[in-house]
Amino acid sequence: xxxxxxxxxxxxxxxxxxxxxxxxxxxxxxxxxxxxxxxxxxxxxxxxxxxxxxxxxxxxxxxxxxxxxxxxxxxxxxxxxxxxxxxxxxxxxxxxxxxxxxxxxxxxxxxxxxxxxxxxxxxxxxxxxxxxxxxxxxxxxxxxxxxxxxxxxxxxxxxxxxxxxxxxxxxxxxxxxxxxxxxxxxxxxxxxxxxxxxxxxxxxxxxxxxxxxxxxxxxxxxxxxxxxxxxxxxxxxxxxxxxxxx
Numbered sequence: 001x002x003x004x005x006x007x008x009x010x011x012x013x014x015x016x017x018x019x020x021x022x023x024x025x026x027x028x029x030x031x032x033x034x035x036x037x038x039x040x041x042x043x044x045x046x047x048x049x050x051x052x053x054x055x056x057x058x059x060x061x062x063x064x065x066x067x068x069x070x071x072x073x074x075x076x077x078x079x080x081x082x083x084x085x086x087x088x089x090x091x092x093x094x095x096x097x098x099x100x101x102x103x104x105x106x107x108x109x110x111x112x113x114x115x116x117x118x119x120x121x122x123x124x125x126x127x128x129x130x131x132x133x134x135x136x137x138x139x140x141x142x143x144x145x146x147x148x149x150x151x152x153x154x155x156x157x158x159x160x161x162x163x164x165x166x167x168x169x170x171x172x173x174x175x176x177x178x179x180x181x182x183x184x185x186x187x188x189x190x191x192x193x194x195x196x197x198x199x200x201x202x203x204x205x206x207x208x209x210x211x212x213x214x215x216x217x218x219x220x221x222x223x224x225x226x227x228x229x230x231x232x233x234x235x236x237x238x239x240x241x242x243x244x245x246x
Contacts, residue, residue: 011123014123015121015122015123016062017123018120018121018122018123018127019062019121020062021062021127021132022062022117022120022121022127023059023060023061023062023064024060024062024131024132025120025127025128025131025132026059026060026104026131027060027241028131028132028241029104029130029131030060031237031238031240031241032130032131032234032237032238032241033097033100033101033102033237034097034100034101034230034233034234034236034237035097035098035101037053037056037057037060038053039094039097039098040053040056040077041053041056042090042091042094043077043080043086043087043090043094043098044073044077045089046086046087046088046089046090047076047080047087048087049073049076049077050069050070050073051070051073051074051076051077055070066121071114071115071117071118072114074114074117075112075113075114075117078103078104078111078112078113079103079111080098081098081101081102081103082102082103082111084098084099086098086099092226093226093227096226096227097227097233100227100230104128104131105128105130106125106128107125107126107127107128107129109128135238135242136242137201137204137205137239137242137243141235141238141239141242142198142199142200142201142204143198144231144235145199145204145232145235145236145239146192146197146198146199147195148229148231148232148235149189149192149193149214149216149217149232150192150193150194150195151229151232152220152228152229152232153167153193153220155229156220156223156224159223159224159226160223160224164193164194167223168190168193170223171216171219171220171223174218174219174222174223175218175222176211176213176215176216176218176219176222177215177216177219179211179215180211180215185203185207188203189216193216204239204243205243208239208240208243208244209243209244212240213236213240214236214239217232217233217236220232
């Protein structure tokens with residue numbers, strides 16, 4: 001039997017740090033996969049499994065003290081995504097997003113179970129570095145997002161059988177664009193959509209911190225009845241995560 005004295009205060013501090021890190025990692029996993037907290041709530045409601053958006057919000061902030069069923073609910077959500085097996089009652093948009101997502105993986109590449117999540121929470125298991133490594137907004141990511149905005153602009157126009165001028169008028173009528181107060185942002189957006197400009201880090205940070213989501217992406221979503229291209233959603237989610245962490 002070990003006779004080494006345990007530093008209980010340090011263990012508690014380490015567990016608190018692990019709790020915060022796991023919450024951030026799960027948020028990063030969600031954003032990498034283009035999922036929202038509401039998507040989880042919709043799945044929960046359709047499945048009859050208790051995992052609500054309010055729980056997820058507290059969990060991601062590291063302020064949730066989970067009860068027993070939470071761990072099994074989080075496992076069920078992860079397993080459903082891994083198996084691509086979803087309940088009826090989900091909208092097509094949510095179902096398509098879940099189908100495109102990948103499950104939360106353990107440090108050794110397994111689909112995380114209830115026990116894995118609990119072990120990571122208690123600082124008994126490492127968190128996969130995919131969800132914890134520090135990243136920065138790069139020129140490549142800005143170019144990728146700008147190009148995805150431009151190609152999606154053309155795609156949305158084609159879906160609505162409109163030319164560039166016509167679809168821009170429809171975009172300006174959407175709530176997300178009407179809420180933008182900075183005229184210079186709309187001028188930049190026009191340049192990006194026609195392929196003449198690439199967004200800067202400062203523009204992206206300002207927009208995402210103020211509006212939480214890219215208003216143009218929100219406008220696109222409101223103008224089509226199907227999911228936006230995954231390339232756009234993935235770049236958007238990644239920029240959201242990096243902008244909020246900055």
